[in-house]
Amino acid sequence: MPIETIYGNLQGLKTSQLKQLQRIYHQRLPGDRLTTPEFAQRLAAISSEIEQPVSAYVNRRGQVIRVGVGTVRQTQIPPLELPRYGAERLSGIRCITTQLKAEPPADSALTAMALQRLDALIMLTISSGGFQRRGGGATGYVQSAYLAHLVPHPEANWTVSPPVSLESLSQQDFLDLVEGLEEEFRREYVARQVSPSQDRVLLVGLLTEKQSLHQFNNLMMELGRLVETAGGDVLQVIHQKRSRPHPQTVVGEGKTEEIALIAQTLGANLVVFDRDLSPVQVRNLEQRIGVRVVDRTEVILDIFAQRAQSGAGKLQVELAQLEYMMPRLAGRGQAMSRLGGGIGTRGPGETKLEVERRAIQKRIARLQQEVNQLQAHRSRLRQRRQHHDVPTVALVGYTNAGKSTLLNALTNAEVYTADQLFATLDPTSRRVAIADMDSLESIQIVLTDTVGFIHELPASLMDAFRATLEEVTEADALIHLVDLSHPAWQSHIRSVMAILSEMPVTPGPILLVFNKIDQVNGDTLALAQSEYPTAAFISAGDRLGLETLRQRLVQLVQYATAQ
Incomplete structure (x- = not known):
């Protein structure tokens, strides 16, 4: 992927405007400053010329790593491309974005900030009363700015400053801000007494017209017990009522975003659904939520993998896992490399998802032959008992x-x-x-x-x-x-x-x-x-x-x- 890729809505942009956007990648900010007046005014000038918001994502070394046209939500970094530090760390990336109206960041922008666990969101509002003229062209300037960042408090996910001047914003110590925030997140994380060896799990259930509320609640309780038996720590239960599952993500788009936000806020590293998921659904959900997603069957298989003690039990567990995996090889995408340990990833024998389909078919055939031999052996034992x-x-x-x-x-x-x-x-x-x-x-x-x-x-x-x-x-x-x-x-x-x-x-x-x-x-x-x-x-x-x-x-x- 080229380093100067421009993301978002590029329709109608001229070649000269695209080049201006690409030049943003060549800018370098001081590591201890949120932004500089020069960088902010450059974004404002381009934004006013194309009459669209412009967002620049900057790492802690001051390097611009992503430039996009559109709102923060439209230009956000996909969850799977973000570093995974857990609930005690921020992503190490801040977003500096423009807005053509003099108003605080919208909830959608703040939600996108939370989903990406950004170090900070700097919203630059561009003057609407007129533009400075340079060489006959209209160039907007920054009228005021808002600073938003996450907070480790259960009653609020973020805080937004009153409008401040660009000069005042530029003088704030960025490193002092993020180091203080991460120390607060770390204290909150330790206070939860989180075990690093446990999966931190969100349960997701879908209540359809085919179920009563009583049946649904019982099944969700059972799913929680299954996860705990598998060694997971259930952080929260999320449910949605729909007439039928969404074909792409089981739950609706808004609920998927809510799950992603809760996962980021609570530091969840696994989402478990109450029903079987197709490979496409798993791929879509993992891309949008940013953590591993498994279904009820995978949890049960994981428990069986832990519980099997005899050779026969391990044999049958492996066969069950491979037969479950086989139709799900195609289309798993990012999920193909999920074998890092935890619920849904354990089991004896050849359980690597990278194994070729043909090799798995051969392994299944061999295992089925061994199971048949096991059946024959047990049949002889039963006949011996019946004979007596x-x-x-x-x-x-x-x-x-x-x-x-x-x-x-x-x-x-x-x-x-x-x-x-x-x-x-x-x-x-x-x-x-x-x-x-x-x-x-x-x-x-x-x-x-x-x-x-x-x-x-x-x-x-x-x-x-x-x-x-x-x-x-x-x-x-x-x-x-x-x-x-x-x-x-x-x-x-x-x-x-x-x-x-x-x-x-x-x-x-x-x-x-x-x-x-x-x-x-x-x-x-x-x-x-x-x-x-x-x-x-x-x-x-x-x-x-x-x-x-x-x-x-x-x-x-x-x-x-x-x-």
């Missing part, structure tokens, strides 16, 4: 319903548990002997803990984890565990049943079990008991109702094996 007439029961349910805790309580196993989404990923099977109170004989049962389900489970995960999900379809019976303490427990039941209905093989009989009854009030418990009178009610953590559950489990297995 040991019935199997799979624990299914929404993520974080307490399946691993229940497995530990019933079998005295030591499976990892945590109050997190997808705390366990790899399936675990344990044998347990339960005494039948009627026959006084012990019945051997194999309990299998499976990966948690989630609303709109990504298709790539459904396919890649088919070896795990087969534990569900091949089980003699299922225990569908529900977290009754969750405000969306009814929605969770519907989501799990919807996923089970999509299984290639119809699962066996299902026993509905409500968990965490110690954490709910009497009204919620009574509602669940009235809606699901045949269900079991337990607290796996406090071991409440487990003996009753064991007897219901014996009955379930006897019914299943009698079919």
Whole structure:
């Protein structure tokens, strides 16, 4: 890109006028001054001649790095071309711009200043009462100036000075101003106790006509939990109501600008959307916001990448990531070089986005072959159990319903548990002997803990984890565990049943079990008991109702094996 490129609205400009604009690049300002009278008058002269605002962007060495025709918003530097210092630093660039009216900077100019985290915005107002004449040409002069800059206060993003004379403005110490501002931003940044290893995340949700407000709020809460599970720090939740997603940016243009401004103000380095994004949408959003943008599926894949412990789990995670990545290679643009660490960038195996499509296809084919071998191995294990007439029961349910805790309580196993989404990923099977109170004989049962389900489970995960999900379809019976303490427990039941209905093989009989009854009030418990009178009610953590559950489990297995 030529160093003397003129940006903005160039329509109708003469060659001589373009040359005058290009000469601005040859100017050099003192490093400790906002501007000089000579530089300001030169901008004013060109601006009055073409009858349009002119903007010059200057770095801290006093070099002009960008010249544009039009407002600050029309000539602003794209976010991805700006240095990324975080919320404690300014960009190291100031904008000196002209305005044909004697009025303070408009909100659009101040917003553009904030989006670029400019050191300062100097607005020169050009006289409207007449022009100085030089060689018969009309030349405007600077009547007054406004100085605007960002401030690290939550109640205001910026401050604007009263109109000052050009002489007064030129005498201000620029370095003293920016060093003082950055020290304030640094103190504010440290006061927030920000961990440098955590992604600082903005959540963005779109409420459409297909959703109720209650459903939308529950899904946004879940997205926040997913981000926190992945290791992110949620700074703010932003939402917009639209009849349908915008094809280019999901949310509208104004909301996109608002997200960019909030990201700059809060120092966010990641924006997470509540829905799958197309490659074009990701590219457009990253260009306009200036930080990484990922969708809900990428967050889930990232959690799976962190949680996978066994070779089989890592294998399936890699397959899911590559299958998700494959259709998104074309058109990612700047996003192709986003692998700097953080949510959406982790995972075992070949996960570099720079890998050629053909190589990825070969890798996917090989991984699918290994998954098929894994399926065959697990099938042999299941046949061996069936040969010994040991019935199997799979624990299914929404993520974080307490399946691993229940497995530990019933079998005295030591499976990892945590109050997190997808705390366990790899399936675990344990044998347990339960005494039948009627026959006084012990019945051997194999309990299998499976990966948690989630609303709109990504298709790539459904396919890649088919070896795990087969534990569900091949089980003699299922225990569908529900977290009754969750405000969306009814929605969770519907989501799990919807996923089970999509299984290639119809699962066996299902026993509905409500968990965490110690954490709910009497009204919620009574509602669940009235809606699901045949269900079991337990607290796996406090071991409440487990003996009753064991007897219901014996009955379930006897019914299943009698079919």
